[in-house]
Amino acid sequence: MISKLKDLFKYRQLIVTLVSRELKARYRGTVFGFFWSLINPLLLLAVYSIVFGIILPGSSGRVENKDITGINYSIFLFTGLLPWIWFNSSILESSNVLFIHGNLIKKIKFPIEVLPIMTVLTNMIHFMFGVPILLVFIIFFGKGVVITPWVFFFPVAVFVQFVFTMGLSFLVSALTVHFRDLKDILANLLTLWFFGTPIIYAFMTPAIQNHKAMVLALSLNPMTHIIEAYHYTFFFGSLPHWKKLPVTLIAGLIFFYIGYLIFDKLRDTFVEEV
Amino acid sequence: MYPVRAENIVKYYKKYANKHKFLTLKSAIVNKSLFSDLKSNEIFEALKGVSFKVKDGETLSIIGENGSGKSTLLKILAGISQPSSGNILTNGRISALIELGAGFHPEISGRENIFINGIILGLTKKKIQEKYNDIVHFAELEEFINNPVKTYSSGMYMRLGFSIAINVNPDILLIDEVLSVGDASFVPKCIDKINEFKRKGKTIIFVSHDLSTVERISDEVIWLKDGKIEMQGYPKRVTDAYLEYIGKRDEKKAGKKHKAEEMEAEKNREKRWGTKEIEISKVKMIDKNGNEKYIFEQNEPFTIEFNVNSKIEEKDFVFGIGIFNTEGIQCYGSNTLIEDFKSQSIKGKGKIRINISNINLVNGTYFFDLAVHKRDGYPFDYHHFQYTFKITSIYRDVGIARISHEWEFSKNIKIHKKSLPK
Numbered sequence: 001m002i003s004k005l006k007d008l009f010k011y012r013q014l015i016v017t018l019v020s021r022e023l024k025a026r027y028r029g030t031v032f033g034f035f036w037s038l039i040n041p042l043l044l045l046a047v048y049s050i051v052f053g054i055i056l057p058g059s060s061g062r063v064e065n066k067d068i069t070g071i072n073y074s075i076f077l078f079t080g081l082l083p084w085i086w087f088n089s090s091i092l093e094s095s096n097v098l099f100i101h102g103n104l105i106k107k108i109k110f111p112i113e114v115l116p117i118m119t120v121l122t123n124m125i126h127f128m129f130g131v132p133i134l135l136v137f138i139i140f141f142g143k144g145v146v147i148t149p150w151v152f153f154f155p156v157a158v159f160v161q162f163v164f165t166m167g168l169s170f171l172v173s174a175l176t177v178h179f180r181d182l183k184d185i186l187a188n189l190l191t192l193w194f195f196g197t198p199i200i201y202a203f204m205t206p207a208i209q210n211h212k213a214m215v216l217a218l219s220l221n222p223m224t225h226i227i228e229a230y231h232y233t234f235f236f237g238s239l240p241h242w243k244k245l246p247v248t249l250i251a252g253l254i255f256f257y258i259g260y261l262i263f264d265k266l267r268d269t270f271v272e273e274v
Numbered sequence: 275m276y277p278v279r280a281e282n283i284v285k286y287y288k289k290y291a292n293k294h295k296f297l298t299l300k301s302a303i304v305n306k307s308l309f310s311d312l313k314s315n316e317i318f319e320a321l322k323g324v325s326f327k328v329k330d331g332e333t334l335s336i337i338g339e340n341g342s343g344k345s346t347l348l349k350i351l352a353g354i355s356q357p358s359s360g361n362i363l364t365n366g367r368i369s370a371l372i373e374l375g376a377g378f379h380p381e382i383s384g385r386e387n388i389f390i391n392g393i394i395l396g397l398t399k400k401k402i403q404e405k406y407n408d409i410v411h412f413a414e415l416e417e418f419i420n421n422p423v424k425t426y427s428s429g430m431y432m433r434l435g436f437s438i439a440i441n442v443n444p445d446i447l448l449i450d451e452v453l454s455v456g457d458a459s460f461v462p463k464c465i466d467k468i469n470e471f472k473r474k475g476k477t478i479i480f481v482s483h484d485l486s487t488v489e490r491i492s493d494e495v496i497w498l499k500d501g502k503i504e505m506q507g508y509p510k511r512v513t514d515a516y517l518e519y520i521g522k523r524d525e526k527k528a529g530k531k532h533k534a535e536e537m538e539a540e541k542n543r544e545k546r547w548g549t550k551e552i553e554i555s556k557v558k559m560i561d562k563n564g565n566e567k568y569i570f571e572q573n574e575p576f577t578i579e580f581n582v583n584s585k586i587e588e589k590d591f592v593f594g595i596g597i598f599n600t601e602g603i604q605c606y607g608s609n610t611l612i613e614d615f616k617s618q619s620i621k622g623k624g625k626i627r628i629n630i631s632n633i634n635l636v637n638g639t640y641f642f643d644l645a646v647h648k649r650d651g652y653p654f655d656y657h658h659f660q661y662t663f664k665i666t667s668i669y670r671d672v673g674i675a676r677i678s679h680e681w682e683f684s685k686n687i688k689i690h691k692k693s694l695p696k
Contacts, residue, residue, distance in 0.1 A: 013393060013398070013399065017390050017393045021379055021386070021390050024381075024382055024386070025379050025381040025382050028381045028382065028422075103373065103376040103377060104376060104377045105354075106373075106376075107354070107372045107373035107376035107377075108354065108372070108373075108376050109352055109353040109354050109368075109370070110354075110377075110394065268356050269288075271349070271354060271355040272287055
């Protein structure tokens, strides 16, 4: 395992090249070009802000001494939505990435694990482009929400999310080769997962905290703690939970290990099955 | 010493049972067969223990029918797929021309694709920078290099792919059938480049159906048949044995195919026209022993035989034959009028034979037309391109007909005829 990860380091130039190719190619030929990576979350933001901020307001109220209504709700939403889109797109694209690049797998001696890594990294960069927008929102529109030094903690959350997403990405890309319908199942599963993660609501709202079963269910979801870490560093302006995040990292590493193990085990079948 | 050594390579593909294809993850979980489904229950052996060595600077060609395992073997040599058992030992940088331009991204420019493809093939950025001009120049794409690859023609695409792959500067070059798709002016350039490699003493493994190229460039030939080495050795000896085998196999196939073709012809009215007042039917080709056959040796006598049935009494009629090659060029045409026959009367059933004592056409596939019409061209029955036969020859001379000739050399020229392969 360790020696294989060292191999990956050898491919860093290949990975960098492929990621920049993906970024370049994705929006080439479109009118808005690179702005699409910003337009997508903004549109989602608009939809959720209207639905949960105006049409169905008031479920959140005050959490951790911050007001989560009106414009603050939009900021809160955006904080969770950005990393979620990274996670969501990475997993969905992973289910297809081996098929799209079947030519590389079948016709060239190619380190296949580079493909899921490329997918997750590409989407991570898209996410990174959204972060300055989030900061602008907080600074100019936040009512009582301010940037604190804890914001420098957010790369920790990015790292934990990267490890976890990577593990799932390996697993999903390898398994879809054998079970094509995993793609369709995934789309539905991720929608469910989205609502099972505190993005459109806060984990600390009384409505959830009063239900023991709900707290337990949400706590078992690694994405809960990852998104919460973003909430704390950006929105609440405080330290991410010092126990939950490391535990999530360990869970993420286990996922990474299992995901990579299965990927490696099935690797030789990709040439024939893709 | 040996840049490539294959030791007892076995490759089997797992064929999942038919039902597996319709199974999904959901049903796999429901039936609790997730893990058993991932295991295969049928095995197809593509390679059944192949061993060979290639010496430094040698060119080895691999020939064989489709499905004989050639491409599988090449993929294993290239490291794309793993052998099920056995060892591959290689020494030196390998470049495999299996599919040119695999990994090109259509939306981005040729220039960017050169860098990306180069890195995929294992070059560093610096190295590509050095070779960049050579690559573009060899591909003849100076004008188009900044356009997205999706705007390239398939020829341009292939040229760029070949140019990058060849500039990786490998010690061992693996070539699969890629040259068969190139445009006419580029293929000789590729062959030149391959020859240059040969002169530089690099090792080449070449997979092809093009036996004349195989004979020209290789030092040794392996004939793969059903995943095993059927024969290995001096190029001409192996290709001749292979051709003989193919010829025999085609003979059997052609017989079956012919019947199907005849039924097809019945339906196909465009290939047949005329009033059918006089009708041609039951066309067949027979050899001198009276056996129906479709493949003949170049100098073998044979007969075209057909029945005629005239529903009217007619005194103006001409029978004709035309022979065409696959390019549609008429190799020969004649009729009873040209040959000064004077028709008097035809009525009812009859039989006509055209005895050909020596057809003298070069080897290849031919079609023939049969017709019966009036002297002014009024058609009774015209069969166009309906029948095929094949001519085989020990010589692979080109053109249309073998013009009989003899070579004569003065004494000081030392040249002699090889004894024919048995």
